[in-house]
Amino acid sequence: xxxxxxxxxxxxxxxxxxxxxxxxxxxxxxxxxxxxxxxxxxxxxxxxxxxxxxxxxxxxxxxxxxxxxxxxxxxxxxxxxxxxxxxxxxxxxxxxxxxxxxxxxxxxxxxxxxxxxxxxxxxxxxxxxxxxxxxxxxxxxxxxxxxxxxxxxxxxxxxxxxxxxxxxxxxxxxxxxxxxxxxxxxxxxxxxxxxxxxxxxxxxxxxxxxxxxxxxxxxxxxxxxxxxxxxxxxxxxxxxxxxxxxxxxxxxxxxxxxxxxxxxxxxxxxxxxxxxxxxxxxxxxxxxxxxxxxxxxxxxxxxxxxxxxxxxxxxxxxxxxxxxxxxxxxxxxxxxxxxxxxxxxxxxxxxxxxxxxxxxxxxxxxxxxxxxxxxxxxxxxxxxxxxxxxxxxxxxxxxxxxxxxxxxxxxxxxxxxxxxxxxxxxxxxxxxxxxxxxxxxxxxxxxxxxxxxxxxxxxxxxxxxxxxxxxxxxxxxxxxxxxxxxxxxxxxxxxxxxxxxxxxxxxxxxxxxxxxxxxxxxxxxxxxxxxxxxxxxxxxxxxxxxxxxxxxxxxxxxxxxxxxxxxxxxxxxxxxxxxxxxxxxxxxxxxxxxxxxxxxxxxxxxxxxxxxxxxxxxxxxxxxxxxxxxxxxxxxxxxxxxxxxxxxxxxxxxxxxxxxxxxxxxxxxxxxxxxxxxxxxxxxxxxxxxxxxxxxxxxxxxxxxxxxxxxxxxxxxxxxxxxxxxxxxxxxxxxxxxxxxxxxxxxxxxxxxxxxxxxxxxxxxxxxxxxxxxxxxxxxxxxxxxxxxxxxx
Amino acid sequence: xxxxxxxxxxxxxxxxxxxxxxxxxxxxxxxxxxxxxxxxxxxxxxxxxxxxxxxxxxxxxxxxxxxxxx
Numbered sequence: 096x097x098x099x100x101x102x103x104x105x106x107x108x109x110x111x112x113x114x115x116x117x118x119x120x121x122x123x124x125x126x127x128x129x130x131x132x133x134x135x136x137x138x139x140x141x142x143x144x145x146x147x148x149x150x151x152x153x154x155x156x157x158x159x160x161x162x163x164x165x166x167x168x169x170x171x172x173x174x175x176x177x178x179x180x181x182x183x184x185x186x187x188x189x190x191x192x193x194x195x196x197x198x199x200x201x202x203x204x205x206x207x208x209x210x211x212x213x214x215x216x217x218x219x220x221x222x223x224x225x226x227x228x229x230x231x232x233x234x235x236x237x238x239x240x241x242x243x244x245x246x247x248x249x250x251x252x253x254x255x256x257x258x259x260x261x262x263x264x265x266x267x268x269x270x271x272x273x274x275x276x277x278x279x280x281x282x283x284x285x286x287x288x289x290x291x292x293x294x295x296x297x298x299x300x301x302x303x304x305x306x307x308x309x310x311x312x313x314x315x316x317x318x319x320x321x322x323x324x325x326x327x328x329x330x331x332x333x334x335x336x337x338x339x340x341x342x343x344x345x346x347x348x349x350x351x352x353x354x355x356x357x358x359x360x361x362x363x364x365x366x367x368x369x370x371x372x373x374x375x376x377x378x379x380x381x382x383x384x385x386x387x388x389x390x391x392x393x394x395x396x397x398x399x400x401x402x403x404x405x406x407x408x409x410x411x412x413x414x415x416x417x418x419x420x421x422x423x424x425x426x427x428x429x430x431x432x433x434x435x436x437x438x439x440x441x442x443x444x445x446x447x448x449x450x451x452x453x454x455x456x457x458x459x460x461x462x463x464x465x466x467x468x469x470x471x472x473x474x475x476x477x478x479x480x481x482x483x484x485x486x487x488x489x490x491x492x493x494x495x496x497x498x499x500x501x502x503x504x505x506x507x508x509x510x511x512x513x514x515x516x517x518x519x520x521x522x523x524x525x526x527x528x529x530x531x532x533x534x535x536x537x538x539x540x541x542x543x544x545x546x547x548x549x550x551x552x553x554x555x556x557x558x559x560x561x562x563x564x565x566x567x568x569x570x571x572x573x574x575x576x577x578x579x580x581x582x583x584x585x586x587x588x589x590x591x592x593x594x595x596x597x598x599x600x601x602x603x604x605x606x607x608x609x610x611x612x613x614x615x616x617x618x619x620x621x622x623x624x625x626x627x628x629x630x631x632x633x634x635x636x637x638x639x640x641x642x643x644x645x646x647x648x649x650x651x652x653x654x655x656x657x658x659x660x661x662x663x664x665x666x667x668x669x670x671x672x673x674x675x676x677x678x679x680x681x682x683x684x685x686x687x688x689x690x691x692x693x694x695x696x697x698x699x700x701x702x703x704x705x706x707x708x709x710x711x712x713x714x715x716x717x718x719x720x721x722x723x724x725x726x727x728x729x730x731x732x733x734x735x736x737x738x739x740x741x742x743x744x745x746x747x748x749x750x751x752x753x754x755x756x757x758x759x760x761x762x763x764x765x766x767x768x769x770x771x772x773x774x775x776x777x778x779x780x781x782x783x784x785x786x787x788x789x790x791x792x793x794x795x796x797x798x799x800x801x802x803x804x805x806x807x808x809x810x811x812x813x814x815x816x817x818x819x820x821x822x823x824x825x826x827x828x829x830x831x832x833x834x835x836x837x838x839x840x841x842x843x844x845x846x847x848x849x850x851x852x853x854x855x856x857x858x859x860x861x862x863x864x865x866x867x868x869x870x871x872x873x874x875x876x877x878x879x880x881x882x883x884x885x886x887x888x
Numbered sequence: 889x890x891x892x893x894x895x896x897x898x899x900x901x902x903x904x905x906x907x908x909x910x911x912x913x914x915x916x917x918x919x920x921x922x923x924x925x926x927x928x929x930x931x932x933x934x935x936x937x938x939x940x941x942x943x944x945x946x947x948x949x950x951x952x953x954x955x956x957x958x
Contacts, residue, residue: 119916126912597890637890667889708890738891774893813892 113171114183118313128160133329154201157320165191182297183310189289190314193222197321209525212274223285230292237296240356242349247430249362254437257370259399261445264374265547268455275372283365291357308340315339327377333400337407338367344414347422454547456523459671463538465723466491468730477837481697484731485683488514515679516723520672542715543670558809570795575878576652587653587826593701595677596638598662601631605647605802611657618686619699624676625665636803641707643802644819650801652823671720678724703734705822707815709751718783721752729758732837736822738814739763739790740776746861748776749789755780761789764796764817770855777861778868791871794820824877828884847872849879
């Protein structure tokens with residue numbers, strides 16, 4: 096780390112080797128380990144690990160990395176005798192001490208960002224007070240700055256570096272922003288103070304500006320383990336050390352080589368950290384939200400990080416090469432004028448090009464009583480049964496939530512009330528959470544993650560095919576659905592299917608005739624809790640594909656059934672509140688501007704629901720989240736189909752609501768040869784301690800050909816594709832014999848009894864139970880099920 | 889989250905991250921190698937036995953990583 100432009104430096108010698116080796120070791124360790132941590136985190140997310148496991152795993156990995164870097168730093172700091180090299184190591188030791196204290200911030204675990212921020216803030220303030228006290232007499236002291244020009248230029252450069260973040264990013268809640276903003280500001284102050292007390296006086300003496308930038312950048316790198324415990328480690332790793340490196344040459348501005356202005360470090364490091372901590376949601380970097388194939392959040396965050404780092408390197412190179420001239424720069428007024436103009440420019444950019452507003456996470460609050468629906472079993476008329484269910488549910492919610500709602504209203508806290516499960520959704524706030532936990536009517540509080548807006552809504556992704564060919568619908572032959580159409584003349588007429596998914600291209604040639612709002616009236620036929628869009632649309636294509644398998648003209652099991660749709664998966668991330676909203680819409684749809692508790696119309700509800708989604712812990716669900724809602728739907732006569740999940744072939748991988756419930760009819764996947772697919776999740780259900788046998792039945796789910804956006808088609812694999820086959824078969828059965836409508840028990844019995852015994856080559860390796868934990872009752876047989884349905888009087 | 893078994897996206901991002909890790913490690917190894925050459929003044933040549941040794945070590949490392957998935 097020899098300054099190439101310093102004439103006073105000695106030639107390369109071994110005395111600098113420890114510092115060079117340590118820097119290389121720290122940088123390589125952090126980049127390699129940081130990247131690997133991110134990969135491990137992703138695997139945990141994809142495998143559906145619970146939040147606590149993710150929290151402590153990430154914490155243990157961080158602790159391990161801390162030891163790997165701290166041990167050589169401690170040994171070398173005692174071994175070295177050269178004062179300025181010891182200064183380097185003392186700077187790193189101070190950073191490592193801060194990181195060690197910050198490791199306690201991992202304790203709150205995953206998806207508890209505000210609790211983590213509060214803990215980080217408290218620990219940082221303690222460190223700052225302690226560090227300030229211990230180093231109050233550090234020598235030699237740094238002479239005071241002679242000009243503010245460095246600070247003004249630092250602000251100018253910060254604003255230029257911040258532009259990619261303010262244009263593309265979006266703030267979380269106001270509280271998130273205040274907490275992280277305060278954290279970043281005090282962090283900048285702490286790094287500035289470490290530099291002022293331990294590093295800069297020695298730099299001034301030896302004029303090792305390039306090396307000092309690398310030393311302080313490495314110190315910041317070491318603190319990132321503690322500053323970014325929630326997944327934003329990787330983008331911070333790419334940007335903040337480089338920006339810190341830039342701060343050292345800028346600190347000479349206007350100081351005539353007699354001192355260095357440590358406030359420049361405070362401004363650049365603190366405010367840049369503010370951008371990185373507030374303008375992106377680290378949870379959104381995970382791959383689950385990247386359904387469209389465009390890696391939306393990942394793409395803009397890493398583009399912004401690349402631009403910021405590159406600009407910082409360019410500015411740093413200019414500052415280093417021109418440092419003699421810059422040290423003589425006197426005109427602070429000009430610097431402040433430019434800083435003012437750039438600030439105005441940045442504000443204009445944010446308000447015109449940015450995502451203005453606050454987009455925080457929410458809390459899902461379930462109450463401890465649910466409506467008593469036992470009387471519904473006595474009502475034989477399906478419509479009367481459904482209407483009574485709606486009334487009972489709404490009345491119970493209004494009564495039991497009254498006090499909570501009144502208090503929330505009094506404090507001007509916005510909330511969403513639900514009735515299908517007696518629950519509320521409120522903004523995420525640790526103080527509100529504490530208050531709710533103290534309320535006797537509250538049973539549990541779950542996180543309800545929310546996505547922040549993107550700079551651009553991704554375009555819908557078309558599939559690779561443009562028209563159907565007969566051989567593509569082998570899946571319909573495989574369950575004998577085509578025989579039902581051709582021999583029995585049954586195609587699903589008179590039944591309403593409900594699709595809660597990523598949306599739907601309702602104008603697709605496969606679906607335009609089946610969508611109930613085909614005349615252009617989307618009231619009661621479409622609801623979008625994310626964007627409140629006026630007409631159905633689908634970005635990822637998953638919803639169009641599953642709807643096509645249920646009700647497509649040529650690719651659907653029940654082409655004459657109608658469907659309504661609700662978008663609960665925006666960018667493939669749902670949350671308990673939005674899943675519940677769509678379930679309510681399916682029971683009693685409301686108009687586009689309506690209120691579910693006032694304007695629901697049970698007579699327009701769907702008969703059969705397909706749910707090609709699961710709600711893992713990552714999305715906020717625990718094993719009983721949404722259970723009251725599924726029970727209520729069943730009691731109201733709605734058939735609920737759920738996809739088993741794609742975590743096979745291990746046993747007990749049917750693990751997420753709503754597939755795990757006894758009240759859901761859970762579907763696993765077979766391939767074209769009739770073998771259960773490797774990915775299809777298996778039972779028994781262990782997450783709720785029930786040992787329940789799942790799945791209930793199998794259906795085709797490997798490379799299923801169906802509709803995708805822009806009038807295209809694609810083959811998708813997954814139990815997502817298997818579920819719609821069974822929903823379609825139920826529509827055929829209920830269309831063939833309307834007396835079966837709302838008779839869930841009998842319908843399930845027919846499906847189970849008429850299923851073909853599973854004869855695939857892959858054996859049941861999950862307990863050899865009957866029904867099986869791999870194949871349930873066997874493979875759904877549309878023809879046999881409809882024939883049996885026709886025999887029921 | 890949906891129950892579609894479409895893993896191509898996360899696979900390609902994992903490949904990118906893997907390439908990044910490889911690039912950092914490769915650059916670090918090359919740096920250490922050149923630095924060692926400078927310090928020891930040794931001749932820049934690689935004996936066939938050294939190449940074999942490094943090759944088998946890399947194969948063993950790859951196998952260990954691949955085995956993580958089993």
